[in-house]
Amino acid sequence: MTTLHEKLYEIAKLKSGVKRLTLTDYRNYKSLRLNTEIAPIIITGENGSGKTNILEAVSFLTPGRGLRSSKLSDIKRIRSTEEIDDFNTENAWSVAADILKNGEEISIGTAVQHAIRESDDEDIHKFDRRIVKINQQKITQQSELGKYISAIWVTPQMDRLFSGGPQPRRSFLDRLVYAFDLEHAKRTANFEHLYRQWFQLLKSGNRDIRWLQSIESDMASLGVAIAAARREQIARLNTFIETDPDDIFPDVRIELDGTIEKMLDTAPAIKAEDFYAENLAKQRNNVLYNDSVDGVNRTDFKVFLKKKNMPAELCSTGEQKALLISIILAQTKCQILNKGFTPVLLLDEVTTHLDDKKRDALLQKISDLQLQAWITSTEEKNFSQLKDKAQYFRIEDGKLF
Numbered sequence: 001m002t003t004l005h006e007k008l009y010e011i012a013k014l015k016s017g018v019k020r021l022t023l024t025d026y027r028n029y030k031s032l033r034l035n036t037e038i039a040p041i042i043i044t045g046e047n048g049s050g051k052t053n054i055l056e057a058v059s060f061l062t063p064g065r066g067l068r069s070s071k072l073s074d075i076k077r078i079r080s081t082e083e084i085d086d087f088n089t090e091n092a093w094s095v096a097a098d099i100l101k102n103g104e105e106i107s108i109g110t111a112v113q114h115a116i117r118e119s120d121d122e123d124i125h126k127f128d129r130r131i132v133k134i135n136q137q138k139i140t141q142q143s144e145l146g147k148y149i150s151a152i153w154v155t156p157q158m159d160r161l162f163s164g165g166p167q168p169r170r171s172f173l174d175r176l177v178y179a180f181d182l183e184h185a186k187r188t189a190n191f192e193h194l195y196r197q198w199f200q201l202l203k204s205g206n207r208d209i210r211w212l213q214s215i216e217s218d219m220a221s222l223g224v225a226i227a228a229a230r231r232e233q234i235a236r237l238n239t240f241i242e243t244d245p246d247d248i249f250p251d252v253r254i255e256l257d258g259t260i261e262k263m264l265d266t267a268p269a270i271k272a273e274d275f276y277a278e279n280l281a282k283q284r285n286n287v288l289y290n291d292s293v294d295g296v297n298r299t300d301f302k303v304f305l306k307k308k309n310m311p312a313e314l315c316s317t318g319e320q321k322a323l324l325i326s327i328i329l330a331q332t333k334c335q336i337l338n339k340g341f342t343p344v345l346l347l348d349e350v351t352t353h354l355d356d357k358k359r360d361a362l363l364q365k366i367s368d369l370q371l372q373a374w375i376t377s378t379e380e381k382n383f384s385q386l387k388d389k390a391q392y393f394r395i396e397d398g399k400l401f
Contacts, residue, residue, distance in 0.1 A: 004243075004244055004337075007337060008333055008336050008337065008369065009368075009369070009370075011102075011336050011337070011340060011341065011342065012336065012342050012369050012370040012371070013370065014102035014103055014341065014342075015038045015100050015102065015103055015342075015370070016038070016099075016100055016101050016102055016149075016341040016342045016343075016344075016372070017036070017038040017099065017100055017342070017344050017371075017372030018036055018058060018061070018097050018098070018099050018100075018149075018344060018372065019035070019036060019038075019097075019098045019099060019100055019105070020033065020034065020035050020036065020097060020098040021033070021034045021036065021054070021057065021058065021095070021096075021097050022034075022095070022096040022097070023053075023054075023057050023093075023094075023095055024093065024094045024095075024096075025076055025077040025092065025093045025094070026053065026057055026075060026076075026077060026093045026094070026095060027050065027053040027056070027057075027075060027077060027093075028050045028053060028077065028398045029050065029053065029077065029398055030077060030398075032054075032398075032400060034054070034393065034400070036372070036391060037372075037391050038100060038370070038372045039370075039372060039389060039390055039391055040363070040366055040367065040371075040372075040373045040375060040383075040386055040389060040390040040391070041372065041373065041374045041375065041390065041391045041393070042375050042377070042380065042383050042386070042390050042391070042392045042393070043055075043374065043375065043376045043377075043393050043394075043395060044376070044377055044378060044379065044380045044392070044393075044394050044395070045376075045378070045394055045395035045396060046378060046396070047378065049395045049396060049397065049398070050395050050398050051348070051376040051395055052068075052155075052348050052376060054374070054376075054395075055067060055153065055346040055348055055374050055376060056068055056070075056075075057095045058097075058151060058344060058346055058374060059151050059153060059346055060095050060110050061095065061097050061099070061108050061110065061145065061149050061151070062145050062146065062149055062150060062151045063142040063143050063145050063146055063178065063182075063185055064142070064175070064178070064185065067153045067155055067346060067348075068155075069171075071128075072112045072128040072129070072130055073112075073128050075093050075112070076092065076093045076112065077093065092111060092112045092113065092114060093111065093112055094109065094110070094111035094112075095109070095110050095111070096108070096109040096110075097109075099148065099149050101148050101149065101341050102340070102341050106134065106135060106148050106149075107133075107134070107135050107136065108132070108133070108134055108145065108148065108149065109132070109133040109136075110130060110131065110132045110133075111130070111131055112128045112129070112130055112131075113128070113129050113130070113131050114126065114127075114128060115127055115128070115129055130142075132144075132145065134148065141186075142185075143182040143183065143185060143186065146178065146179070146182045147182070149344065150179050150335060150339060150341075150343040150344070151343060151344045151345075151346055152179075152328055152331055152332055152335070152343050152344075152345055152346070153345070153346035153347070153348070154324065154325070154328060154345075154346070154347050154348065154350050155348045155349075156348060156349050156352065158172070158324060159317070159320070159321060159324075159352070159353060161320075161324060162303055162311075162312035162313045162315075162320050162323070162324075163312075163313045163320070166298070166299070166300040166301070169300060169301040170297075170299055170300065170301060172301065173230060173233070173234075173256075173301040174188055174230070176233055176237070176327075176331055177229050177230055177232075177233045179331070179335050179338075179339070179343070180232075180233060180236070180334075180335070180338055180339075181229050181232075181233075184226070184229050187222050187225055187226050187229075188226055190222055191219060191222045191223060191226060191296065191297070192297070194215055194218055194219045194222070195219065195297060197215060198212070198215045198216065198219065198280075198287075199287060201215070202284055202287060202288055203288060212281070212284070213277075213281070216277045216280040216281055217273075217277050219276070219277075219280060219295075220273045220274075220276035220277040220280065221273055223260055223273075223276050223295055223296045224260060224264070224269050224272045224273050224276060226296045227258060227260040227261045227264055227272070227296050227299070228264060228269065230256060230258075230261060230296075230299065231256060231261050231264055234254050234255070234256055236334055237254055237327065237330050237331065237334065238253065238254055240330050240333065240334050241253075241254075241326070241330050244330075244333070246326060246329060247361075248357065248358060248361035249322050249323075249325055249326040249329065249358065249361070249362075250305055250306070250307060250319070250322055250323060250326055251305075251306040251307065251326070252303055252304065252305065252306060252312075252323050252326045252327060253303070253304040253306050254301070254302070254303055254304075254327070255301075255302040255303075255304070256299060256300075256301065256302070257299065257300040257301075257302050258295075258296060258298065258299030258300065259294050259295070259298075260272055260275075260276060260295060260296055260299075261296075261299060263275065276295065279293075279294065279295070280293065280295070303323055303327070305319060305323060317353050318353050318354065318355065320353075321352070321353040321354055322354070322358055325350075325354075325358075325362060328345075329365060332345065332369070332371070333369075336369075342369065342370070342371055342372070343371075344371075344372050344373070344374065345366065345371055345372070345373035345374065345375075346373075346374050347373055347374065347375045347376070348376050349376055349377060349378075350362070350375060351377060351382050359382065360385050363383065363385050363386055364385070367386065367389050380392065380394075
C-alpha cells in the first residue's frame with residue numbers, strides 16, 4: 001500500500017515550476033531574464049536591491065494581485081527624464097514565463113494594459129487592467145491560471161500575521177482556499193462588490209426595499225458559500241496536521257471565529273442563508289455609523305500552539321514564525337496531493353526569526369520534496385546546507401550576477 005510520503009514524492013518527481021522568467025519595465029527592472037531550474041533558487045542582495053520584486057513577479061503568474069496586493073499602476077518602472085523625452089507613450093510592465101507542470105511546458109504572460117472608459121457625463125477616464133495569456137491565447141478569467149501553476153508565499157509582513165488585526169489573516173486564509181477552490185476568489189470579489197453597493201445605497205438614503213432585499217439575498221448566498229469553503233479548508237489542514245505531524249515544526253490547531261462559519265457546524269446552508277439575509281436587514285442602520293456588520297467579512301482565523309494550547313498571538317516571535325511555516329508546509333503537501341502537481345514557494349527573508357535547527361530543517365524539507373522555492377536573503381551563507389542542490393543569483397542595483 002502506497003504511503004502518504006510515497007504519494008507526495010511520486011508527484012514531486014514529475015517536476016513543476018518556472019523554467020524561464022522575463023520581466024519588462026517591472027519595478028526597478030527595465031528588463032530581466034532568469035533561466036531557472038526546478039530546485040531551490042537563492043536570491044541574495046542588499047535591502048532595496050530588488051529581490052522581493054522578482055518574487056512578486058512570479059506571484060503574478062497566479063490569480064490575484066500578487067504577494068504585495070499592489071495597484072497595477074504602482075508596479076511599472078519609473079523611467080528617467082531622458083526616456084520620457086524619447087518615448088511619448090506610457091510604459092506598461094509585463095511578466096512572461098515558461099513553466100513546467102508535471103513535465104509539460106506551458107507559456108504564461110501577464111501585463112498591464114492602459115485603457116479608457118467613457119462615463120455617462122461623457123468624461124473619459126483612464127484606467128489600467130491586467131491581461132493574461134496562456135500559450136499565447138488571451139484568457140478572460142485569471143482563475144484559469146490556477147490549473148497550471150500555484151504559488152505559496154511567506155513575506156516579512158506576515159511575521160505579524162497573528163498579532164495584528166483580522167483582515168490580513170482573513171486574506172491569508174482565503175489565499176489558502178483559492179488553491180483548492182478556483183471559484184473562491186470570484187465569490188469573495190463579488191461579495192465585496194455587493195457589500196459596497198449595499199453600503200452606498202444605504203448611505204444615499206435610497207430605501208428601495210426590493211432592491212435592498214435582492215442585494216442582501218445575493219450577499220447571503222455568496223457569504224454562506226465563502227464560509228463553507230473556508231470551513232472545508234480548515235478541516236483539510238487540521239486533518240493533515242493530525243495525521244502527518246511535523247518532526248521539527250510545532251503542531252498547530254486552526255479555528256475559524258465567524259458567526260456564519262460556526263452556524264454551519266449545526267445548521268444547513270439554506271438556514272444559514274436565511275439568517276444572514278435577515279441579519280443584514282436588521283443592521284441597515286448600524287452600518288452607516290460603524291461599518292461593523294457581522295458576517296464573512298468579519299471572520300477571523302485563529303491559530304494555536306497545540307503543545308501549550310496557547311493562542312499564536314501570545315507566543316514568541318520565533319514560535320509565531322514556526323507556526324506560520326507549519327501551516328505553509330501542511331498547505332504545500334495538501335496541494336500536492338489534491339492538485340497533482342507541486343506549488344512554487346516564494347519565501348522572502350524566510351530565515352528571519354528561525355534558529356539554525358529550524359532553518360536547516362525547512363531547507364531540508366524543500367529539498368526532499370524537490371520543490372522550486374524562490375528564497376531571498378541578504379546572506380548567502382545561510383544556505384550553505386543546500387550547496388550544489390540550489391541555484392544562486394545575486395542582485396546589485398537591479399542587475400543580475
